[in-house]
Amino acid sequence: MLAAVLAIASISQAALEIKNLAVSPDAAIRLERVEISFDLAGSFKNPFDPREIDVMATVEGPGGTVAEVPGFFAFPGWKIAFAPWTGGNFYVSISCTDRIARLDYKKFQIEVAPLRKNSKWPAGFLETKKNKKYFSIGGKGLFVVAREGTLPDRANTLLFQLGGSYPTEGPIGNYRLDQFDGIDKNLASAKEERTYTLLCLGAGRDLTGEGWKGNPYNKVNGGPCETPEDFWTNLQARVYFKKWLRYLLARTNAHWSMGGVLLWRDKSAPNYWLEEMADEVYALHPYSIPIISPIEGPFQASAKVNTLSLPSGNSVTYKLPLLTIASEVRGLYRALVQGAAGAISPVLATRSFAERGSARPFSEFAERYDLLKRSFESKPMVTGADCKGWALIDSRGGPVYVEANDAEALAGTAKLAVRSGGDYKITWIDPFTGVKIGEGVAKAAQGALVIAYPAFADGLAGHLEKSN
Incomplete structure (x- = not known):
């Protein structure tokens, strides 16, 4: 074709x-x-x-x-x-x-x-805010990015992983339109799933081993580079890459489900190359979408990047906006209730959720809370020996999450510190499907609250609400 x-x-x-x-x-x-x-x-x-x-x-x-x-x-x-x-x-x-x-x-x-009143959340481009650690979408400071497919019946991933599979064919500079058509379809699907996607421009594996053998920039394949190191320094290679980036952004800039651009997946990319490509994204995209670099890379001190990625569970605070990366569905809930690295930050899911539903239940779970206006505090819970749990609460309650150490956990109780006494209601849901599992009530005494949870597999999410 x-x-x-x-x-x-x-x-x-x-x-x-x-x-x-x-x-x-x-x-x-x-x-x-x-x-x-x-x-x-x-x-x-x-x-x-x-x-x-x-x-x-x-x-x-x-x-x-x-x-x-x-x-x-x-x-x-x-x-x-x-x-x-x-x-x-x-x-x-x-x-x-x-x-x-x-x-x-x-x-x-x-x-x-104007925007339709019944438009689906989040309905809008992610735009970074200077000197802020969060993105504000619809008044809430959290969003979900699914980096791979979220529907069980979808063969293609929501994110078209560009690293290791450049959409080119034949001589460098010619593009496979069927692959770009796939990107458009996946971005449209992401919108229906209430998720943002993250476009990754490349990874170290593209320049090593089998990745380099099939790389269109390799001279044996008609490219301009004698060695993998030439990819960063060769002028012709950088010009080709910028043309490809222009075509990619021309096709995708109108999809608000494209949550950002990951410049390179690991720290192998030199700082000067990352800054050069960041300038291209700034110039080509009408919105100031997140431009992302791994936090362990050399780009973390550069003013050109507006977002850094950080594994969930870390408690380090950085000056630049943070994205909290979770490795699975359960990681989304963990990142939320653990305070998302000390600040309510966006959350990305990095693996396919196909085997256990989609990211939508988490999206609906998190929508319930105004994370920017309420003063939440992350607290660990004392649970049974076969699980662990956390709560993100203020004086009115908040989200809680319990996770099995192995595949399953028995019914038990969880104890956590609360700011005020009185009656509380807990509603438990399946974190993978969003289906309500059960509910209960408990009374706080002397700054502590004990809530009962049912037996569960993998994880259990809950909404804790103060009754009076």
Whole structure:
């Protein structure tokens, strides 16, 4: 298919002209994807190379706010995608430049309606806030990112893991459109699942062993690099990577379910390369989405990165915004009740949840609490010997979580310190399905509360509420 695409594109030697322009959907809505499609004639061979054919849209919203959005080739035609940041009238201008001429297409208007009242949470782009340790989405300081598939019947992962599988084919600089189509579908699915995804640009394994043998940047595969180390320093390699990054962001920038960009998965990437690619993301994406680097990497002291990742359970506080990374569904609940590294931080899930449902139950569980306004404190609970537990509580209660040391735990009681006496109600739910398991009441005395929990497998989540 790709060979046919490139063959068709290579015979395009006509004068620059845009035809059959269409905008979808007919009724544009704030924060929802708007797609402009059109046919483009011109003098170019490779539609993926902006040096041969550069398509750029200037999107002007109410109040004069402007975003520059690259166009992209999507066989058999071209597209421009963006997500309006407010309601009102938007004006779009398209400029095209090929090897011979430049075309400025006439400005046209797109009317955008306000966000629908029944829009699903979280409905919005994640944008970092300067000098804050959290992201505020809908008044709450926590979100869920599923880095892999969350539906049992979905074969593809929600995150298209780019590291080790660059969407290229044949000579470097040509892209596999079927893989990019898969990214679009997965981002759309993530929105329906109330999850954000994290796009990873690469990992150390791409430059070692079998990963390097099949890497399109390797000279034996037609790339510019003699050795893996050349990937970081070779000018041509960096130019190719930036073109690929531009195409990736042009296609994905209108999906608010893309929660951020992980520049590199481990500390093998040098600081100068990370900063260079961070600048590209800042320049290409209309929203200030999180740009992420592992905390053990050399990038942690750089001002160019706006987010650091941190394994759940750590109690270290950093100046930059934090993402708490959990290794499974249970880790999401642990990160929440343990205070998310000393500050209420976003949470990412790093493995597939397919065997035990989805991340949605946790999302619904966490939505119940205004984590930014309430003064929560993480407290360990004294439980039976076959499990352990924590609570994140204030004077009104809060979320609790108990986890089995092995596969199962017997019914028992959990004791925790509370700020005020009185009656409390506990509602237990299955953390994997969100189904209510049972409930009970207890009275606090002398600063302590003892609550009963049923027998459970793996984990047990609960809502603790003060009754009076």
